[in-house]
Amino acid sequence: MILSALFAHTPPSLSAAAGGGGFQTPSTSDFWWPLIGGNNNSFAFTRPSLVMLLTVALLGWFFISVASRLSLVPTKRQWVAEQIYDFVRNTIGRDVIGAKDFKPFLPLLFTLFTLLLVSNVAGIIPFVQFPTTSRIAFPMVLTAVVYVTYHVVALRRKGGFMGYMRSLVPDGLPGWLKPIMFVLEAMTYFLVRPLTLALRLFGNMMAGHLMLLVFIVGGEYLLLHTGSVWLGGAGILSFLFTIVMTAFELLIEFLQAFIFTMLTALYLSDAVSEHH
Amino acid sequence: MHGSITYLGYGLAAIGPGIGIGLIFAAYINGVARQPEARGMLQTIAFTGMALTEALAILGLVFAFVFKNG
Numbered sequence: 151m152i153l154s155a156l157f158a159h160t161p162p163s164l165s166a167a168a169g170g171g172g173f174q175t176p177s178t179s180d181f182w183w184p185l186i187g188g189n190n191n192s193f194a195f196t197r198p199s200l201v202m203l204l205t206v207a208l209l210g211w212f213f214i215s216v217a218s219r220l221s222l223v224p225t226k227r228q229w230v231a232e233q234i235y236d237f238v239r240n241t242i243g244r245d246v247i248g249a250k251d252f253k254p255f256l257p258l259l260f261t262l263f264t265l266l267l268v269s270n271v272a273g274i275i276p277f278v279q280f281p282t283t284s285r286i287a288f289p290m291v292l293t294a295v296v297y298v299t300y301h302v303v304a305l306r307r308k309g310g311f312m313g314y315m316r317s318l319v320p321d322g323l324p325g326w327l328k329p330i331m332f333v334l335e336a337m338t339y340f341l342v343r344p345l346t347l348a349l350r351l352f353g354n355m356m357a358g359h360l361m362l363l364v365f366i367v368g369g370e371y372l373l374l375h376t377g378s379v380w381l382g383g384a385g386i387l388s389f390l391f392t393i394v395m396t397a398f399e400l401l402i403e404f405l406q407a408f409i410f411t412m413l414t415a416l417y418l419s420d421a422v423s424e425h426h
Numbered sequence: 427m428h429g430s431i432t433y434l435g436y437g438l439a440a441i442g443p444g445i446g447i448g449l450i451f452a453a454y455i456n457g458v459a460r461q462p463e464a465r466g467m468l469q470t471i472a473f474t475g476m477a478l479t480e481a482l483a484i485l486g487l488v489f490a491f492v493f494k495n496g
Contacts, residue, residue, distance in 0.1 A: 178491070245466035245469065245470070246466075246469075246470055342481055345481075345484075346480070346481040346484050346485075349487070349488060350477075350480060353487045357487075409476075413473065413477055416470060416473060416474060
């Protein structure tokens with residue numbers, strides 16, 4: 151009820167729970183949450199946009215304030231920043247791309263990792279509680295950046311368009327296999343990679359958040375609206391299970407940020423390698 | 427009972443990639459246990475394989491939503 155007073159549009163499952171109507175299963179429509187700009191406006195300023203702005207502000211403040219006061223004996227905050235940078239630099243950058251070529255890509259990898267980590271974890275921070283990446287637009291834009299980057303790098307490294315196309319087919323294949331291999335590899339490079347990169351992140355974040363929503367909204371309904379002791383007990387169990395699933399979500403959120411950055415590094419390493 | 431059969435379909439479609447990813451990481455853990463210094467190289471291979479295998483499950487998830495109303 152407070153929610154519906156605050157926002158022009160409240161997702162159906164939440165407003166139904168507040169209004170005491172029948173139980174409405176949480177669905178994908180719960181992720182559409184415009185704050186300013188109206189209900190049917192595709193350009194409305196939505197709740198994930200707000201979370202994204204907060205994420206960027208937090209990251210900017212943290213890393214700028216740390217970087218402006220670097221010391222040989224690190225403070226606690228500097229230590230945290232160094233640990234994150236070290237992880238991205240060594241585990242993701244150097245080990246995947248290779249010690250020779252990884253340096254120019256570190257800013258991209260580090261930005262992607264920290265941005266994804268904070269905006270994913272926003273899904274379980276109290277009062278923020280909305281993983282930005284559970285709206286497809288955000289993974290799509292990040293994937294577009296990665297897609298353009300690895301194609302441009304590959305075009306430069308492999309001597310123009312023809313060189314790039316030639317590098318898609320591995321050496322030493324029999325002649326009749328080459329066209330088939332070329333079609334398969336071209337599909338992987340141009341279609342499957344961007345599609346799966348965006349959808350993996352989006353799918354994991356949306357499914358995880360939806361699952362939490364099912365347990366919370368369902369638990370609330372069982373506890374308050376059924377009037378039965380047994381079903382109320384089931385509602386309490388559902389709430390307890392939500393706590394377990396929240397811890398599980400934290401793991402998934404970290405893992406997805408890591409995998410996205412890791413795969414970006416992997417595609418870049420394909421682009422800079424001399425042979426296939 | 428009413429609802430959409432696509433959810434059931436997605437559950438079935440996720441079995442294959444689930445087994446596949448399990449096999450990939452089992453092999454990766456085996457490899458690292460036997461030869462810890464090969465970790466970096468194996469990690470790259472394992473994640474490439476995982477990306478390819480998981481693509482099937484992700485396509486299934488998308489098609490579950492695409493075919494839900496069609």
